[in-house]
Amino acid sequence: MFIYFCIVEDLVNPSDLTKPPTSKGMQTADRVRRAALKLFARYGYAAVSMRQIAGEVGVQPGALYNHFRTKQDILKDLMLTHMADLIAAWDTELEHAASTCDPLETFTRFHIRYHLERADAVFVSYMELRNLEPENFRSVEAERRRYESILTNILAQGAADGRYVIDDPKVTTRALIAMLTGIPTWFRNGGGLSRAEVEDLYTALARKAVSAHPAGKETGERMA
Template identity: 70%
Template sequence: MATAAARPASRAKGLETAERVRKAALRRFAQAGYAAVSMREIATDVGVRPGALYNHFPTKQDILKDLMLTHMAELLGAWAALENSSSMDPLERFVRFHIRYHLERADEVFISYMELRNLEPDNFETVETERRRYEAVLTSILEDGLADGRYAVDDPKVATRAIIAMLTGIPTWYREGGGLSEKEVEDLYLTMVQKAVAPGSKPSRTETG
């Protein structure tokens, strides 16, 4: 047999509990904030006594770390899986991906920029590095379009931050069944982003193209 690290399918109880801890902590952290959530509350959600949590995570900090590192890795992984799989325009692909992903994983996203300050320096640095890698994706798309004249932005890095802030704000107000479908939101934002980076002389009253 292989080492003990690989678990037989029947030995799933422990992993199940660890996963339930993650889920409960995720929900609670997103709702009340890391510092305002007690291990006792998480334990209650999981249906276990507080001490039992320490069979799965060494400290409360490690739960937060796990959630944030996992989220960043999955975000980059999800993009990597999509990056070369479509013939869609890269900017459109990125905008639609970002909106979709951030609406699907609202809690993870919320925690990952809300609880940064509660991370120990090492883990903070790791998350920041990944975040910069993600931003670099969009910057690179803008630079490509800039090089062949499809886009016109004065500063691709500033434009990247502006666009990502704009898109990341969506989950703070969008609610399902609120009159706009997810697709409609994607289209609205895509249009604004495309116009914001499009060449087109000075705004105000110049004619199009």
């Protein structure tokens, strides 16, 4: 029974920032989360055993069940926590961002930065959707839609103001988010490009994608 209490509290108080959790129990729960995230990201949820997680934590398998009811609960916890953290991070971004900047650029740069920083959590949340039991899937999907609606609103507003030209804001949202979310699959630190360069390149792509350029039959020979 105390387990349920613990999990609920973890969701209310996401664990990623408050590094030193109070009690011993919270501390190991956090180590379990970290170990599971690492292993799930590398090998996939279905391919990772509770024994592996326990081994990574440095504990016997049975001990995991003091903190999570089931393996599925660990996955659910990781994914819901990630979505909550992502949306919370966007909210604080909004507070600090200059309102003079193009909101699409703000979003693009935020999304790239966040997804490169938290590559593991992003990857797991993206790949393991089908391993969620139906109810957990619905919860995560709801958060995902909430996040997508942020960009949809930016696009719709920009289109209404005439700053962007967009056929279908929802489809454009999915297109842009898929484009941006693909970055962590190939980006490597120390590769050919810095994070800032990647930000710049993708921001340019995104802004052009919603620009007025009609892309009819004329080929744009004329330089700006």
